[in-house]
Amino acid sequence: MIKQVLIGIICGAAVLTAGILIGHFGITKSSSSAPSWVTDVTKDVDESLIEKFLSEVDNIQIQENLRELTKVPHMATTKGDEQTVQLMLKRWQDPETGLDKAWREEYLVYLSFPDPKNPNKVTVVNQSDIPYAAYSPAGHPKGKLVYANQGKPSDYQLLNQKVDLRGTIAITRYGGAGRGAKAINAAPYGVIGVLVYTDPLDINDGLMSDTNETYPHSWYLPPSGVERGSFNGQYGDMLTPYLAAKDDTYRIPVENITGIPPIPIQPIGYEDAYILICALGGEAAPESWQGAFNCTYNFGGPGFKPTSAFADSDVKLDIFNSGSLKNSSNVMGVIRGSVEPDRYVIYGNHRDSWVHGAIDPSSGTSVMLELTRVLGRMVKQGKWRPRRSIIFGSWGAEEFGLIGSAEYTEQYFAKLSERTVAYINVDIAVFANATLRASGMPSVQDVIFTAAKQVAAPGLDSTSVYDNWIRYSNRTSPNNGIIPKLGFLTGAGSDYAAFVHYLGITSMDISYTYDRSKTNARIYPAYHTAYDTFEYASKFIDPGFLSHQAIARTAGNVLIRLADSLVLPLKCSDYAETLDEYLNTAVSLYENQLKDREISMEPLKHAVASFRSAAAHLDHVIRTSDLRNETPLQVRKINDQLMLLDRAFLDPLAFPDKYAYRHVIWASSSAGKATFPGLADAYANAELSNDSQDWEKVHYHLSVLSQAIEGAAQTLQDVI
Amino acid sequence: MIKQVLIGIICGAAVLTAGILIGHFGITKSSSSAPSWVTDVTKDVDESLIEKFLSEVDNIQIQENLRELTKVPHMATTKGDEQTVQLMLKRWQDPETGLDKAWREEYLVYLSFPDPKNPNKVTVVNQSDIPYAAYSPAGHPKGKLVYANQGKPSDYQLLNQKVDLRGTIAITRYGGAGRGAKAINAAPYGVIGVLVYTDPLDINDGLMSDTNETYPHSWYLPPSGVERGSFNGQYGDMLTPYLAAKDDTYRIPVENITGIPPIPIQPIGYEDAYILICALGGEAAPESWQGAFNCTYNFGGPGFKPTSAFADSDVKLDIFNSGSLKNSSNVMGVIRGSVEPDRYVIYGNHRDSWVHGAIDPSSGTSVMLELTRVLGRMVKQGKWRPRRSIIFGSWGAEEFGLIGSAEYTEQYFAKLSERTVAYINVDIAVFANATLRASGMPSVQDVIFTAAKQVAAPGLDSTSVYDNWIRYSNRTSPNNGIIPKLGFLTGAGSDYAAFVHYLGITSMDISYTYDRSKTNARIYPAYHTAYDTFEYASKFIDPGFLSHQAIARTAGNVLIRLADSLVLPLKCSDYAETLDEYLNTAVSLYENQLKDREISMEPLKHAVASFRSAAAHLDHVIRTSDLRNETPLQVRKINDQLMLLDRAFLDPLAFPDKYAYRHVIWASSSAGKATFPGLADAYANAELSNDSQDWEKVHYHLSVLSQAIEGAAQTLQDVI
Known part of the structure; x- marks a missing residue:
């Protein structure tokens, strides 16, 4: 009897245990279990996907894209331009390798023709x-x-x-x-x-x-x-x-x-x-x-x-010559984001050329088409959907003054300002096949480096694009040691202009370029001439299209990281480093003479110091937080700080004489000093005229600049 | 034996069932269970908390606040002003009823004195x-x-x-x-x-x-x-x-x-x-x-x-009289948000008066102090922390031209533009004790109505502030039937000006006001005179301070809803209704004559139609989605659309002759027409001069306006 009872108890215990186990692991909890979206919102960039992307980017596809694009001259709004519009639409609407959606947008613009x-x-x-x-x-x-x-x-x-x-x-x-x-x-x-x-x-x-x-x-x-x-x-x-x-x-x-x-x-x-x-x-x-x-x-x-x-x-x-109003088209394509569809990474290049435009711009367009083919296929096959939305722009009438991209930013000003994480411009993808060249806001330096380290340099299997780049162009950074030299986007040389200067969107421009020990050419010699053809490009600029491939891989890698990373790969302490350098230059060039005129540079020094410390703090928070286990709104908060940083540098009244230049750090300057452009220009002007009103303008611009930098620092500090 | 087996099976089943139940409900899952933040991020406004808030707002406290505030004249930057600064700081730093943090911010401003x-x-x-x-x-x-x-x-x-x-x-x-x-x-x-x-x-x-x-x-x-x-x-x-x-x-x-x-x-x-x-x-x-x-x-x-x-x-x-530079202080206080600290609801009023300023502005300050006492205590007791951050501003030198609030928005332009959900202004809280008066962007109408329905009208226990209001001032809305009439913030009458016109932040101004059947007074008679005293206010404006209490309850209710609601209580379809009315007025006033000059109003009609349909769509999405079970980033996406709507109406170049007016819908206008201000003024000007360049300015402003409204519509549409 005792034995039976014992057996009964043991069996009962076993059954109870089994029940507990079934109950705990076998049945999904409805009330307190994790909603299905928890995994999605905390997901970070997938390195194996980047590997896959890199391996699928094909140089021969790029070559064939270029051959197709350059069959006829395609000056803006001509028949040839329309053929390229149709080509872009066909590719981006392809059911196997296209994007979620593609369409054209027309503007009626003032061009000039013979x-x-x-x-x-x-x-x-x-x-x-x-x-x-x-x-x-x-x-x-x-x-x-x-x-x-x-x-x-x-x-x-x-x-x-x-x-x-x-x-x-x-x-x-x-x-x-x-x-x-x-x-x-x-x-x-x-x-x-x-x-x-x-x-x-x-x-x-x-x-x-x-x-x-x-x-x-x-x-x-x-x-x-x-x-x-x-x-x-x-x-x-x-x-x-x-x-x-x-x-x-x-x-x-x-x-x-x-x-x-x-x-x-x-x-x-x-x-x-x-x-x-x-x-x-x-x-x-x-x-x-x-x-x-x-x-x-x-x-x-x-x-x-x-x-x-x-x-x-x-x-x-x-x-x-005469001027006329012509319909010019942008071709737009999108891949919808899965988790944050209201965050945009924009990638663009112009489509129009002066004649056949093999290098300018079709090298970039060929690269863009290869990117969209590889990414589009992954999307169509259900293997990938980016966290954030990606917008591709094939701009019209760039050659006449960046018209398509500028009109686009004017039309969608509010939406783009509020939601764009970054703009990637690849216009001339390959000037020459020696080394990477990249320009952008300092905050993009890190993600470009990360991408460039993962791509093999063309023709040099055991050397990365990064290692090759550092040999051609480098500098010593206080924060990062010896690194490749990133350029700045201070002018209006390509379609990044409206994004940088008018919208204050963090931007970059990426290409392959010259070995300056081998040529002093102002630019590749066939630039803007009838000789810029497929034959020229394939024979003398990039035989084998390996540099094109390297650009597609590097820019695509950057694109995926911007679109997929849980925390945006934008490093504000690198921005601070540049502001520090600009400040040091400004102080050494201007402070003594400004003191004599009772204009203090202290507010500018204070502003840059605020920025430096706020950026260091935010970097520290990012580095030390376990953001995958934080609320997604905490991550979004940080990402918004990073995304909107450049917007804080905009002042629509800072440059009354420069059309659509609003970014106080990157505006074009004629003074030729490596410092804040408006300050440098105002100072040069005052020095020349020695008019007291011109010195007042220096003081005014110092206040504008200090306020913008302090305001930017505020956006990086703890939010309240 | 069969019986024993049956009993055994039944017992076993019972034990197993018990085990399953224990396993399922009794033990917290670790691996797949919801992170603790899931509940927080999906929490909506708590109606019982609002009830509690309403019951705690005390008229006698407000009366004593006013007595304290009006003890001495407190014209901007005088000794009396400094006393009020100290009072605000003391209250907001109180360990039992204060805010998380309070401090002063100084500006050196140009004032004028005898x-x-x-x-x-x-x-x-x-x-x-x-x-x-x-x-x-x-x-x-x-x-x-x-x-x-x-x-x-x-x-x-x-x-x-x-x-x-x-x-x-x-x-x-x-x-x-x-x-x-x-x-x-x-x-x-x-x-x-x-x-x-x-x-x-x-x-x-x-x-x-x-x-x-x-x-x-x-x-x-x-x-x-x-x-x-x-x-x-x-x-x-x-x-x-x-x-x-x-x-x-x-x-x-x-x-x-x-x-x-x-x-x-x-x-x-x-x-x-x-x-x-x-x-x-x-x-x-x-x-x-x-x-x-x-x-x-x-x-x-x-x-x-x-x-x-x-x-x-x-x-x-x-x-x-002579001008002089004086230090004027804003007193700032914050309650940090728990879930979205980077979203701000701002509540403000000026502190300076011309003499004792019992009504202007101390009635509003007394109300603000009572709000912060009740909310501060809930925070200090750990009973409440808002989802979003709340910023309180006690502005200086308003009487000299809204100086404190304007300087604040200039200094923190980027941060405030990016993060502010709404601004609530309560300056003169009680002009008279007859009825509520509220002005604001049309999108705030709904939340003001909701709040006003929950507050008893002063002296009328069974009538709500809303029901009382509708008797004094109403209109027929195509969307909502007969409703109280919300005013617009088209001028610079109080500290909302910089928020509305310069920053494009959704704003409102709330007060109790006259029975117009009883007086035609331009404003309450002691306005800006030495007679605006505590005695005057307590004897003739609001004996018993019940109207003050009603304003504190109504404005506080609005504040809590803006800070705590899962989805922001801003209704864009009400905005669309106003744009429709503005459009109808503009078409009937201007279209024929503009047609004669080959200026088309079609782009404006198209823009308003785009806005209307985008607003209806977004409203529908909000109404029909189960947002508490959606990813918090989906809710944030919608909230960002609502928060940033007014920003899309800004154009810093729209009004070159009006200082700091950038909002194309609400800018001040001298034409006196209930329609788009810039269009009305440009048209009036052209009609007067009949100069072709002035008619071109009408066309120009139509384009500015259409682009802004289309741009705003774009921000309400599906994001990609």
């Missing part, structure tokens, strides 16, 4: 194709030729001391001054027309023979190559400042456009420039004005040497 | 105390007196047809034009000084005898009462536009200040005005210029009737 029935002419010389200077006025100026070097203000000033410039035509070489500036600087002296050409010194390392030196024998520009470009002074559609250029949008009168050439200007090839310049009379120009032609560059009599074939001929420009 | 050693004088008449017009220049103009009604442009225009105004002193009554405008409008006619007084018609329902009609016999202003005020034209410190007024901040030269009187102006009581006006010679002024004095208001000869005691005397002003 007249096909009346090709622009430069008499004395003749031209075969129709290159032109976009936004040059039409006109038929005729006058004696003079040589004005690079068309800088100082060039015309010197030239004017030698020659009466009234009624002359000036020939200038590219470089040194903005395109339009060469004409704008000329007009006050009475110059009535301008020519611009590419000197072999600046683009071809001096070489100029098309029988054995230039393309197709090398990457150098042949004598007939003409560099085109937009000769305007601000970015975005010029008739609709700050407004998206929709059909009914208010447009300023064309005559109110500022910053474009007031007199006709025309680009020519150096074969023509050679004939003209070597025939010029007058005194010899200074050494620094001399180019690669085998003759002395004279100022001009004005006009030609009496002994030359042209003797006292005039040069006549017949420019038939 | 000279205690040289009281301002108006000769012919004499004054006992030192009232003055802040920012009136000093000066000693002497001339013949004229009567200029309200000092509007049209008043001076008419008067100038009757009298040569050169060298005259104009006497004007309050109302009709801004304070400073009365002098600004006068100067072009050669007027050299201005007096301003309060006519008994406008403030006292015509009554003026101090022996039996005015205070202390009633709430009406006694004859010696002088209304002070700031005579400036923009808000915030005038020397540091857009910059926080810190010690080293750049300051514009005083002579560059615009919008302040160019000639001396001085306020006087109506006992003095009576003597002057009834002695004036010249032709009788029109009917609409007549006030309540028992004489005919004449234009002035200029000067007095030959038969009057003053005969051909001049009137002389001796104004000794």
